[in-house]
Amino acid sequence: xxxxxxxxxxxxxxxxxxxxxxxxxxxxxxxxxxxxxxxxxxxxxxxxxxxxxxxxxxxxxxxxxxxxxxxxxxxxxxxxxxxxxxxxxxxxxxxxxxxxxxxxxxxxxxxxxxxxxxxxxxxxxxxxxxxxxxxxxxxxxxxxxxxxxxxxxxxxxxxxxxxxxxxxxxxxxxxxxxxxxxxxxx
Ligand code: 5GP
Numbered sequence: 383x384x385x386x387x388x389x390x391x392x393x394x395x396x397x398x399x400x401x402x403x404x405x406x407x408x409x410x411x412x413x414x415x416x417x418x419x420x421x422x423x424x425x426x427x428x429x430x431x432x433x434x435x436x437x438x439x440x441x442x443x444x445x446x447x448x449x450x451x452x453x454x455x456x457x458x459x460x461x462x463x464x465x466x467x468x469x470x471x472x473x474x475x476x477x478x479x480x481x482x483x484x485x486x487x488x489x490x491x492x493x494x495x496x497x498x499x500x501x502x503x504x505x506x507x508x509x510x511x512x513x514x515x516x517x518x519x520x521x522x523x524x525x526x527x528x529x530x531x532x533x534x535x536x537x538x539x540x541x542x543x544x545x546x547x548x549x550x551x552x553x554x555x556x557x558x559x560x561x562x563x564x565x566x567x568x
Contacts, residue, residue: 384476385467385493386410386561387541389486390501391531392455393513395547399501400480402554411475413466416442416451419458422518432463450481450488455526462489476561483534486541497564499557500534500541504548 390396404410416432418439427433434442439459442448451461462479470477479489490498503509509531513524538544543560547553 384470384561384565385489385496386476386478386557387486387489387496387498388478388480388501388557389483389498389534389541390547391503391509391534392527393509393516393531394501394503395512395550395553396480396501398550399547399553399557400478402550403478403557406554407558409475410478411470411473413462413470413477413479415460415462415479415481416448417458417460419460449492450485452482452484452488454482454484455523455530460485482530483537497543497561498541499543499545499560500538501553502535502538502544502546504546 388396388400400412404412414428414430414432416434416439418434418436419431421427421430421433425431425433436459439451439461442461442463443451447464448461449464449467451459454460460482462481462485466479467477479485481489486498489496503512510528513519513527519527545553545556
C-alpha cells in the first residue's frame with residue numbers, strides 16, 4: 383500500500399500540483415474527501431469532494447468510515463474515507479491525500495509508511511497574492527486562511543519532505559522523484 387500525503391497552506395497551489403501529478407503519472411489516484419462545505423462554482427460532487435451534510439458526516443464518524451477527519455478553517459468538517467484506501471490498494475495505485483496539517487498528522491500516526499510532503503510558497507507575499515487573486519474567498523475568509531497558513535508553515539518541519547511551488551512542473555517532478563526514491567527503498 384502506498385500513500386502520499388500532500389499538505390500546504392491555502393493558496394499554495396496544492397490542487398494544481400496534485401492535478402498535474404495525476405495527469406503525469408497514472409500510478410497515482412486522488413482520494414476524494416468528504417466535506418460539509420458547500421461546493422464552489424465548477425466543483426462536482428463525487429469528483430472534487432463528496433459534499434454531504436453535517437449529520438451525514440457525523441454518521442460516517444460514528445460508523446468508523448473515516449481514516450481521519452478535521453474541522454478546517456474553523457467551520458467545516460473534512461475527512462478521508464477509508465474506502466478510498468481500499469480502492470487504491472485494489473488497483474495497486476498510490477493514494478494521494480490532499481489534506482490539512484491536522485489530517486496529515488493523523489494519517490502519519492496511523493500509517494507511518496505514508497510519505498508526507500509539505501508544499502511551501504516561494505514567499506509569504508506570493509502566497510497572499512495567490513490567495514487574493516483566486517478570488518474565491520471573502521476578505522474575512524482570506525484572513526482566516528492566512529492565519530492557518532502561518533501555523534501550517536511553522537509545522538512544515540514535521541513532514542518527510544518539503545518542496546517549494548515556484549514553478550509547477552518542477553514541483554511535480556520533485557514529488558514524483560521522491561516517491562520513486564522511497565519506493566526503491568533508498
Ligand atoms: P478547500 O475548502 O479550499 O477545498 O480545502 C480547505 C482545506 O481542507 C485544505 O487545506 C485541504 O487540504 C483540506 N482538506 C481537504 N480534504 C481534506 C480531508 O479529507 N481531511 C483533512 N483533514 N483536510 C482536508
